[in-house]
Amino acid sequence: MATPRLSPAQERALLADYRRRLEACVPWSEVTAWAPELNVQAATYDVAPPFADVLMSDAPVDDLRPTEHVDSPRGTFRYCHRLHPRGRPLLTWWGRQTGTVIFDRDVAIPALFQARADAGSGGGPRFPGSPWMSLTPAEFLTLEPGTRIAKGRVVIAGLGLGHQLVAVSRRFQVKKLTLVERSRELVEWLMPALAPRLRKPVEVIVDDAYAALPKLKADVALVDIFPRYGEAGPAMAELRRRCRGIKRMWGWGE
Ligand SMILES: C[S@@+](CC[C@H](N)C(=O)[O-])C[C@H]1O[C@@H](n2cnc3c(N)ncnc32)[C@H](O)[C@@H]1O
Known part of the structure; x- marks a missing residue:
């Protein structure tokens, strides 16, 4: 299937919206409420991760260097800080609604991966592409009503x-x-x-x-x-x- 092409006007509109969102970023806080569009200052996204010293990376989870991950003692789980790039929309959910959040700088998202059930056989990747659990804004926002x-x-x-x-x-x-x-x-x-x-x-x-x-x-x-x-x-x-x-x-x- 051919990739749909944007008209120059559509490209300009998208770029203008991207710039507008980057300039509209506000601090993240415990009282941040869900909205279909969230624009967050990355420096304020302080999520108190369990292993704070792990360096962030966007490398495939199997290829992370020792400074970029912590593994559980039997190797079932791998903890890391996924580098989420500046300006890239990340999905959020609230009830039946969905939205996006962007950050004004690259941000570290704590994530936990669980090794594949067939890890070790056949030489394929040990970890799947998606985390088992991660501390994204959507997770925080949707857990908050329970915590309260x-x-x-x-x-x-x-x-x-x-x-x-x-x-x-x-x-x-x-x-x-x-x-x-x-x-x-x-x-x-x-x-x-x-x-x-x-x-x-x-x-x-x-x-x-x-x-x-x-x-x-x-x-x-x-x-x-x-x-x-x-x-x-x-x-x-x-x-x-x-x-x-x-x-x-x-x-x-x-
Ligand atoms: C999405 S995580 C929970 C995230 C957590 N609310 C937080 O704030 O980080 C789901 C957890 O539930 C556990 N779990 C899944 N099914 C379970 C079950 N039937 N009984 C007990 N624990 C379970 C998983 O091992 C995992 O630790």
Whole structure:
């Protein structure tokens, strides 16, 4: 199929819009709200990554140098800082809506890759092209509504990069914090790195959330164990039915 060509007027309009967005960049902050167009000053995108010293790179994840990644002890996970280029739109989501964010400089996006199930056989790449979890503006914005309702005894299902766990631990309304995560390797590797930023002790349960949550008593459970945004509805309905000891349940992207 032939590549569609832009007319000179369309090219000028696109360039003008690109410049307008770069000049409209504002600081990122904890209170940044979703909008279809977000233009952010990269220097303010301080996401307190778990491994702060890792250098950013846009090289393929398999080819990163030792200074550009940290691997989990058994090699299942690789943590790195993906270089996201100045001005390049990055997708955001909010309910059924989508939008984009751009940064006025290259920015480091913390990302976690999980090795392919068939890694090691056949000499192909060890890691897939897309991260398993990354700390993009969309992730922050869509986790925030859950974090905001955390109070009393709180259960968090799904560690990921620990962003929500840390944010919830900092809320004075939260009295007791329990994490349910199915990957022991992830817990044993990441929790020590997160410890300096956690403001409360965390009880850790390594188990499947669908098995563990119905046995727990809590005021709020924040469940982020779903692979894609917007697909949590049926699983959350089922969890709510089975979790009689949990007063309020929030699911990411529900
Ligand atoms: C998208 S990440 C969570 C991100 C996290 N909210 C954060 O702030 O970084 C999903 C996590 O859920 C875990 N997980 C997925 N399915 C699970 C299950 N059935 N039970 C427990 N943990 C699960 C994964 O291992 C992963 O750590």
